Amino acid sequence: MPDTSCDKTLPSLGELESARLSRPRYQLTIVFHPDLARIGERAALSFAAAQAEVVGRSSPVFSRPGESTVTCALDDPYISRCAFVIEQAQGGLRLQRESVASRCRVAGRDLVDALYLDGEELAAGVPLLLAHSIVLMLRCVTGEQPGACADCGMIGGSEALYHLREQVLRAASSDADVLLLGETGTGKELVAGAIHHHSRRAARPMISVNMAAVPAALAAASLFGASRGAYTGAARSQPGYFQQAEGGCLFLDEVGDTPEEVQPLLLRALQEREVQVVGGELRRIDVRVISATDVQLDDPDKLFRAALRHRLGALELQLPALRDHPEDIGELLLHFLRAALVKEASQLQLPNLDAAAIEVARWADLFYAFARYPWPGNVRQLGHFAARVVLAGGSQPVIPEELRSALRAHSASAQSEPPAQESGVAEVAKSRRRLVDIAEAEFREVMQDCEFEIATVAQALGVSRQSVYRRIQVSPDFRLAGDVPEVELQRSLRRCDGDLREVARDLRISHSALRARLRNTGPTA
Structure with a gap:
């Protein structure tokens, strides 16, 4: 027999791909820059040529996701050419700053000499304030660098949103019912609208219904309609939500709070694609149903029918919490600030490249504060706080006291954890x-x-x-x-x-x- 003792089996393509995608990838994202057009740009830290990466005025170079041909350094005169150095160390990163370098704050702490960041901190995202003018988010991510994709009305260039946009477009190309899962404030109605807008039903209406607000006693009439004289006070025929959405889309928000008595009615309508009008006849319906919830439908305490849960979720999309894509905070905050400034006709003005250093510093502090907060209420909460900044400010940005208190509480819990x-x-x-x-x-x-x-x-x-x-x-x-x-x-x-x-x-x-x-x-x- 031939000697095979020295033969080596090469790893499969699947194993190689899995190893490549699971390899940590570190990136810096611009959360704030005096040139507001640069917010959202990012730089990959490859550590390819050396074991260290210099972060400063001239390096690294940043680009917009999907536009890697246009690159530019931070180019801020208040930042040293070498503000600090990043090295890989023990499954994390080590940040080193020289005493003569420009000031740098890391997650609320001054970077005096050296600081080690572990993998858990880097996965969550670490906000950096450079000098008084630039805010960056340092984060460890896995997977491919996001490419170009239709924005679907979503703000942000993170990997999480890139994959969500891909799922939205795939769902839009189908006519199957969709179940959107995610925490409160993650933008489920916006995603439902994006799916409808990109679908073949876009020319027809999308009707939104809050299922938590549909009382059991009126559920049949509200959902399926009622004929004249069907009940006391029914002076005329009333179309239900399903009929109003004919040919288009019916969005059932907070479907997890559907009253238990209403669930069988909803299940039958979805299974048979026909509704029983109260006091009238059966009617066929041509409606796509998109539903959303922030509760665990599989929890036995919810008393939510398994058959209805699976009928709703022919396709399922999980929406990421904001803490899962903190690199998008800068773009989101800028978007909400601009919208609030227009709505309130405020005299508060966003900075530009000609703004005074003290004005830039105030805005950098604001964006840094927003980047440090974990946002349990997700994008909706961030939008509300942005509106409060505009309402509270005169000619200068003011961090709402509620956010200051929340930041103090968050910092205290993170830094003063009692011993086990x-x-x-x-x-x-x-x-x-x-x-x-x-x-x-x-x-x-x-x-x-x-x-x-x-x-x-x-x-x-x-x-x-x-x-x-x-x-x-x-x-x-x-x-x-x-x-x-x-x-x-x-x-x-x-x-x-x-x-x-x-x-x-x-x-x-x-x-x-x-x-x-x-x-x-x-x-x-």
Whole structure:
């Protein structure tokens, strides 16, 4: 037999591709630059020719995703030619700064000499403030560098959004029903609109329905329509949402909050593509359904029918949270600021290349503050804070106090984590607090920071939920969702265009409690 002891089997193409895609790729993204057109440009750190990369005025070179032929360095006179050096070290990166170099802040800390960033920090994204004029996001990503793709109305050039745009275009080329999954504020209605806009049904209407606001008693008439005289007060035939969307698209928002009694009706309509008009005949329908939810439909406590869940999700798209693409914060913030400036006719002006250094510094600080925050409310929350910047500012940008407080709380939790052996003791001590010992000012601040969610407030204060309920009942400043008069609720729903999270903020009540109230009773006209 031939001697094969020295034969070596080469790795398969699949193994090579998997290894290539899983290899860490480090990049810098411009979150703020005095030349606003450069926000969103990025530079790949290859570490190819050497083990270190110099970051400064003349290197590295940045380009817009999909436009790699046009490159440019930061070219800012306030930044040293070598602001700092980045080296690969022990599964992370080591940042080294010379004492004579321009100032650099890393995630809220001054880079004095050297600083090590581990893989977890780099995966989350590390904001950098160079001198007083440039904000960068240093991040470790995997996969291919995003290329050119239709923007689909989405702001940002991150890998996460590139893949989401690809999925949107693939979904648009099909006529299958789509289920959008993602946290609140990730832009599910925008994605639904993009799918419809790029589909063959684009010329027909897209009708949006908030399923949490559809009361069980009126569900059949609301969804499928009612004929004249079908019930008391039905003076004329009323088309349902399915008929209104005929030939187009029906967007079922917050479908996870569909009342249990309504789910069989919805399932039958989707399976048979026909609806039973209340007091009338069966009608065939030609409608594409796109639904969205921020809850776990597979959770047994949700009482959501498995058959309906799978019928809704012939295609499923998972929308990324903003913390999964923090490199897009600069472009998003700039977009929202511009929109708010126009809407409010504000005298506040964005900077330009001729702006004074102090003005540039104020804007850089603002963008740096936004880049450091984890944004639990995602893109919607960022947009609201951007609007508050415009409303709060006169001729200068002002960071909203709510964001300052949130940043302080985030920094404290990140940098002052109690030792593992002490955490249990701290938790017990915290749980022993009495609500009567908590000042009204602290209670008010925590209620606002936690957006009036009872469970979150109780956890933050270290008291029971029953104690929070009792405090609200005797407080002149707060109330429960069930205590809001119906007339006031209706006014707020109209004022906020049905956006339940905005309604909750407007009324200063719990969003989850508001959803539960509407799910049980529905808004009455």
